[in-house]
Amino acid sequence: MNKFFKSLALVEKSSAILASRFRKNESFFDPLQVFNEWSKSRKFTFTDTKCLHAHLLRAYEMHKNPFFANSLVDFYFKSGSLDYAVKVFEEIPELNVVSWNIMVSGYNENLLYDDSWRVFCRMHSLGFVPNQFTYGGVISACCSLQNNVNGKQIYGLVMKNGLFTNGYVRAGSIDLFAKSGCFEDALRVFYDVSCENVVCWNAIISGAVKNKENLVALDIFNEMCGFSLPNSFTFSSILTACTALEELDLGRGVQGWVIKCGAGEDIFVSTAIIDMYSKGGHMDEATKEFWYMPIRNVVSWTAMISGFVQNGNSISALQLFNEMRKLRVETNKYTITSVIAACANLAMITGAQQIHCLIFRIGLYKDSVISASLINMYSNIGAVGLAELVFKEAEKKHVVAWAGMISACAKHGSSESAIALFQRMLQECLRPDMFSTCSVLSIVECANLGRQIHCLSLKNGLLNDVSVGSSLSTMYSKCDLLDESYKVFEQIAQKDNVSWASMIAGYAEHGCAYKAIQLFRDMLSVKAKPDGKTLIAVLTALSALHSLKNGKEVHAYALRRDNSKHAVAGGALVNMYSKCGALHLAWNTFNMIPVKDQVACSSLVSGLAQNGSIEDSLELFHYMLMTDLGIDSFTMSSLVGAAVRLDILYVGLQLHTHIIKLGLESEVSVGSSLVMMYSKFGNINDCREAFDHIQKPDVISWTVIITSYALHGRGGEALRLYDLMKESGIKPDSVTYVGVLSACSHSGLVDEGYFHLKSMTKDYGIEPGNRHYACMVDLLGRSGKLEEAKRFIDEMPIKPNALVWATLLSSCKLHGDVELGKLAAEKAIELQPSDAGAFISISNICADIGQWDEVVKIRSEMKQTGLKKELGWSYS
Incomplete structure (x- = not known):
């Protein structure tokens, strides 16, 4: 025999079986009987295998018996001695297909799937013809590696060698393609030949469910019922499909099949039924099914606890967990995470502390999933400090704890902390998962940072995840980049x-x-x-x-x-x-x-106020106050706006009192409405005070206060406010510039007016409109520069409308310029013949200088066109 076999020594401690046999009579040692006994009991160690190996070397010519050699290789693999298994295999003089099969399955059993693939390739290159067990083993290795490319090559060999009808090989191939995300290939393998093998049916149904093709799973199940009788595995998969599709009635029908086929006592089927009722919100039926189960394991207990949590019944979830503990049922980390989720609200803070202590006692505090659940629990009850303590003690080799802490910071508005944690995670060479990526994207308001995270997501292969795609799309939308937002949205596959x-x-x-x-x-x-x-x-x-x-x-x-x-x-x-x-x-x-919630009440109050039904809106507002419904800034700003439109000052003052009481005066929408109200009623000091209470004024509130000062003849102060607005980083819009130019007009600041008109386009890219040009015409007209105003109108890059000419007409009336006034009136009437204002203005100009014939003529024209002068009125 070779050097390896000759050097193998008999160990001192042999197995009980071998020791007893050799003590009696070594000549009666029967290796076949030993192999059979060991194969049945599976109670052997590396030491036992070496002992058997030594006896075989001493008593038999082992190299002449391939069964002995193959069995030793198998035993070495099963005892975890891979080096010895390989050495024995390499010294077998005449390898057969069984030898290669043992190597493939041995590597699979030890999770060395790449080695399994290499052994198969070597076998194939040496000309050995694989059988169904070889193909089954190597397909299993490809499945674990999720290597569908190699899997397709193997299936090609299966087709070539005529083994595609073998149920064992087909089921493995279906499972491979389904788990690798190639469900269409799995379907093609399944439909290559008709089959009554329940294993193949189960493989394709399970694959459909795992690929979220639940409707396909139901269709295949319907086909299956005409060929083969479903078993417990089939029912578990199809019940999962019914749960995902929220097809409770269909699920009840499947449950009827379960009872008819006698599969109701199967623990996995019963657990699937519990899960279906729990996720459908029918906890009474889930509870009934649970207590009918003859045997309950940790999975079924966890399914019930999780069901109560998902349906918002934390108390029942904790009661069931206590019952589970009393019965000394084993708990796992999934049970604990469900219980943690039950404690994730302020009312359950005592339970939260108790479950945290239990986690320390049973030694699960190092588990990254448990740590992340604890962080999320403390985040939900507002105890961010405790969440940070859990994170400090957590195992940071896994991304899940980082993701939980980033989410906690994002949820509580700590944007800088969330981004800093995300950066630290990258520095630790951890690859962000979809959860941490979505959390940090939710608080990103800078397009450049968002683009960097987008690139990182692309690099990490996360863009196929629908939640990451949606978060990116939302981020670009928040940054006013709608085109980029839509591009990301289009790339979301599902x-x-x-x-x-x-x-x-x-x-x-x-x-x-x-x-x-x-x-x-x-x-x-x-x-x-x-x-x-x-x-x-x-x-x-x-x-x-x-x-x-x-x-x-x-x-x-x-x-x-x-x-x-x-x-x-x-x-x-x-x-x-x-x-x-x-x-x-x-x-x-x-x-x-x-x-009736706050949103519905606020919407109706605002709608009534905006449509002039102030009494109804105030009555509903009173109802909201009496029922303790939250009053938001949208409601109050709408009511104040209605008071402004209806000129009801005392209502506005009462509303201001409520605003102060509710602490809403710092809200930008409410503050802007108050500024507008006091401006309308002529109280510029209260107007400024209301503006000063706004915490973060936006472009609308700045525009309102600038316009208010301008309309009250305090143009210089309006322009100073405009400078403060720019210093605060707020960009003006076209409406802001109407207020700025009005301020220049009311203060006679001609040069400043020209400067700001040019600044619109030069600094902010805003093209002036007729309202802006009308302000400049008013500015020039008030300053007595009527001819310059006329030239300004003639040189306008856009066609002047009736407002521009009417503004010039008003200036002509102010300075008594009849000829230019007539021209302005003609232009205004030509552009807006239904407006009586132009007729009245030119009539008044003629009356002021004693041209009564012209006055009569103009009045006659008004009568012919059906226009009438509105009567003046006042409150007094």
Whole structure:
């Protein structure tokens, strides 16, 4: 025999079986009997195998018996002695297909799948013909490696060698392609030949479920019932498909099959039924099924606890966990994470502390998944400091704890901390997962940083994940980059409701209502099912367009899909009808909402206020105060705006009192409305005080205060406010420049007016419109530069409208320039013949200089055209 066999010594401690046999009579040693006994018991070690090996060398010519050699290779693999197994294999003089099969399966059993593949390649290159067990083993290795390329090559050899009808090989091939994400290839393998093998049916059904092709799984199950009887594995998979599709009635039908086939006592089937009822919200039926189970394991207990948590019943979840502990049922980390989720609210803070202590006691505090769950729990109850302590003690080799802490920081507004943690994670050479990427994207407001994370996601292969794609799309939308947002949205392969809703909302929030509605139509055309968030987004777009007809269609769609949509999108429906002026429909929709929440009440209050129904809006506002519904800034700003439009100062003052009481005076929308109100009623000091209380003034609030000062003849102060606005980093818009130019006009600042008019285009790229040019004409006219004003109009890059000529006409009236006034009046009347103002102005000019014939002529023209001078009136 070779050197390896000759050098193998008999070990001192032999197995009990061998020792007893050799003590009796060594000549009676029967290796076949030993191999059979060991194969049945599987109670052998590396030492036992070496002992047997030594006895075989001494008593038999082992190299002449391939069965002995192959069995030794197998035993060495099973005892974890891979080096010895390989050495014995290499010294076998005449290898056969069994030898190669043992090597392939041995490497598989020891999770060395690459070595298994290399052994197969070597076998094939040496000309050995694989059998079904060889193919089954190497296919299993490719499946574990998720290497569908090599898997396809193996299946090609299977087809070539005529083994494609073998159920064992086909089931392995189906499993390989399904787990590698190539479900279409798995289907092709399954349908290559007709088959009654239940294992193949189970493989394709399970593969369909794992690839979220649940409807396909149901179709194949229906086919299967005509060929083969389902077993427990089939029922577990098909019940999972029913759960994913929310097909509870169909699931009940499958449960009937389970009872009929006698598979109800199978623990995996029962657990799948519990999961189906739990996720469908039917915890009574899940509980009944659970207590009927003859045997319950940790999976079934965990499924029940998780079901209670998902249905918001934390108390029952904790009670069941306590019962589980009393019965001394083994708990695993999935049980613990479900219990942690049950404690993730302020009412369960005592339970949170107790479960944390239990985790320390049972030694699971180092587990990264448990650490992440604890971080999330403390984050949900607002204890960010405790979350940070857990993170400091957590094992940081896994990304899951980092992701939990980043999410906690993002959730509580600590944007800088979240981004810093994300950067530290990269410095630790950890690859961000989709959860940490989505969390950090949710707080990114800088396009450059967002693009860097986009590139990182592309590098890490995360763009195929729908949640990452949706987060990127939303991030670009928040940064006002709608084109880039839509490009990312288009690249999402499997769009879900979140991705559709975020893109529709992005268009709606950025004034692209038509695009939002078109996207909603596209969503319906691909048979996607909009949820409440999507309906709210599209209703927001319709509100901006005042599209009552389309709004009614969306409302009808929501009712047809699910009557409970009123509870989800009720506020959006009320807002849409209010914005469209259909107050009776807004009231009807409001009355149909089962529980009046803040959104619905605020929408109706605002709608009533904006449509002039101030008494009804105040009555509903009083109802909100009496029922302790939260009052938001949107509601208060709408009410103040209504008081301004209706010139009701005492109502505005009372509302201001409520605003101070509610602590909303620092909100930008409320503060802007108050500034506008006091400006309208002529109190510029209160106007400034209201502005100073705004915490973060935006372009609207700055514009309102600048315009207020301008209209009250305090142009210099208005321009100083404009400088402060620029210093604060707020960019002016076209409306702001109307206020700035009005300030110049009321203060006679001609040079400053020209400067700011040029600055619009030069510094901010804003093209002046007729309102801006009218302000300049007013500025020149007030300064007595009527001819310059006329030249200015003639040189305008756009065609002057009636407002520009009417402004010049007013200046001519002020300075008594009849000829230029007549020209301005003719132009104004030509552009807007239905406006009596131009006729009245030129008539007054002629009257001031005694041209009564002209006055009579102009009055006669007014009568001929049917125009009348409105009578003046006052409050006094």
